[in-house]
Amino acid sequence: MIMSKKQINIFLWIFIFFIASLLFYYFMVYNRNSSVDNKNINYVRAKVLEVISSDLTEEGNISGVYIGTQELKIEILSGKFKGQKLILTNSRLHGDLVYDVVAEDGMEIVLAVKEREGQPPSFGVDTYARDKVLYILIFLFIFVLIGVGRIKGLMALISLIITGLLIAFFMLPLMFRGYSPILLAIITASIVIFLSLMLIGGFNKKSLAAIIGTSAGVVIAGIISLISGKMAHLTGITGEASEQLIYIVSSFPINIKGIMFAGIIISSLGAVMDVGMSIASVVFEIHNRSPELSRAELFKSGMNVGKDIMGTMANTLILAFTGASLSIMILLMAYNMPYFRAINLNTVSTEIIQGLSGSIGLILTVPITSIVSALFISNSSRKNFNND
Template sequence: MKKLAIFALCMVFVLFFSTWVWANSNGQDIDLYDTDDQIPPYTVLRGIITYVGPFEEDTEHQFYLGRQDFRVKITSKGNFYGKEFDLENIKMGHPLYDLDLRVGQRVLLYAELSGEEIINIGIQSYARDYYLYILVGIFVVVLLLIGGFKGFKALVTLTIMAIVIILGLLPLILKGYNPLNLAIGFSSLIAVLTLFIVGGVNNKSIAATFGVIGGLIVSGVLAVIFGKVAHLTGFSSEEAQMLSFIDEAIKIDIQGLLFAGIIIGTLGAVLDVGMSVASSMAEIQKSIPEIKPLHLLKAGMNVGRDIMGTMVNTLILAYTGSSLPLLLIFRAYETSYDRIINMDLIATEIVRSLVGSLGLILTIPLTASFYILLMSRGKKREENG
């Protein structure tokens, strides 16, 4: 059984790697900057604030509050390193666009180039990545200290997941391939790699893999059915609307992208449930080797029900939390229930939450049943010598 599982894992990896190579060699490429206009090349530079002047209010213009002078020093390595520029910071009275500058602050700059010279430069945003790297470092240290070797394996699977999505899933979607099929396929690959790396090649991981893939397929089918009958467009977010303008030559299936997002958003919770149920059943069997399959199945289902009660809440609350500003707008303007429930955005979130939860719930009996099947086959082989 272990050899069969390893062979299946290798075949799945080879299949997806071959598909990725074929798609990248034969697919259509998107040129985001295909234009006949002569636009100067630009680059993003890093800088540090060395001087900030006083804020000067402006009462004559209604579109911004005022301005302040500041000086920035380029810290990016290259021809512009160490150069300083005197710039202007305009505040419009909106926290999303206004920058509160101080000396020593790291910022990103937008620079237009003409040859090796900067012809125009302005501030783009705060340099937030420095603090994000610190947070990532804290996360890795805590994960390794508490999780030990298990934590290291979780870190490996997290890295693999990021590589698969960034280098595999996203480029293929941009080349015009069906997002839903890609999401189910790559999610299955992530599930196989994650469960086998974390849990090892054994009945526990194999049962969890079948249960997770089954749950993902159910979520995908339900997402398509109810997404179609509810006429969900996929254009409920600004980002989805922007995708329709990136290139006329490529038609990304925005509705399929919505369904793909549902699958990927469900993957984490389904992985957690599948492994938890399979692991608990393996520990019970280890402690009570003579336990009957029916009793073990009931035990696995009981554990799954306890996990389900909290995990479904987690999934729905995660989607609710991301929509909290919108819910506050509805409450503040006393929008009618009929209007709210029939909005594309709200219907999309409801389908996303419930379809993901249904996939999660069905993962429990699927995982438990597959584990019993594998256990029964193992006992039959032992009896037959």
């Protein structure tokens, strides 16, 4: 399918935006310093040729958790020591299901190579090599997306890539430098919404209505979460990764509390965009089929469809946050924690506020997009309006 002139223009603007982003990253972000000394440590791929010996004891009642050591014969597959074979001891077995590595013949692992001046390099088992599985899934996702969606799928893929680049090279580095996470999340979300909906829907009133409705929904979700978080005295510390940030705050002005609220904005972005574009498409399609309908009737039609959509999409957000906190809920049940104690825990309150704030923003996207779409259909366009 040949791209239209509008789509080519959009690609040109995206290219300009991409070049500008690279220049911004290079001059504003790239030259940052780090308090973590990783300069002498490199990570390489290695293959376990043989497990020479295993002195392992199964720990507790959890299957697959061991304590002990393994003697391994490995071959390094990447880096400056590529092709080198050596024998090392795998001491990464402490009964920790998250970080332990139980090596098997033929398995690929990640080695940490530490080099010091005047000393031979030291090698240690770091983790499993999981990247190939991820690459296969990414390829499958791209194949399915483009195979089913064709040109729309390609546009969606480009939109997804832009989103990833914005988060990785704009939002996160500037958070690292101490800028407001909430402001950065709103800016990032606004750019993502504009580029994504323009790519998928084209440059027209329908896309503009979806952009306005979606942006309003995301901002509302962020404001509600911010106000609720302050009233509930949330700390922003919800897991091990958040706790580790405390130790680098002394070196970098990272706003830990703001990161949580920024996460709510970004996590609700996809669902809110889906609702916004769906409602705008419905209103404009109904107008194309029945141009004699008034703005009030078009708004009512958008609301009727939106009521069906918001139920499933609100469930999507709530279930996403619930799934992320499933282990916490099981832990609460295991300790038979009283309801009053559990509901007031920082972690539980945070998850509830995240889910409800995103869902409220999503629900309010429906009436906002419906009314904006109806207003964009002018009196003259009712007679001969052709939305592309």
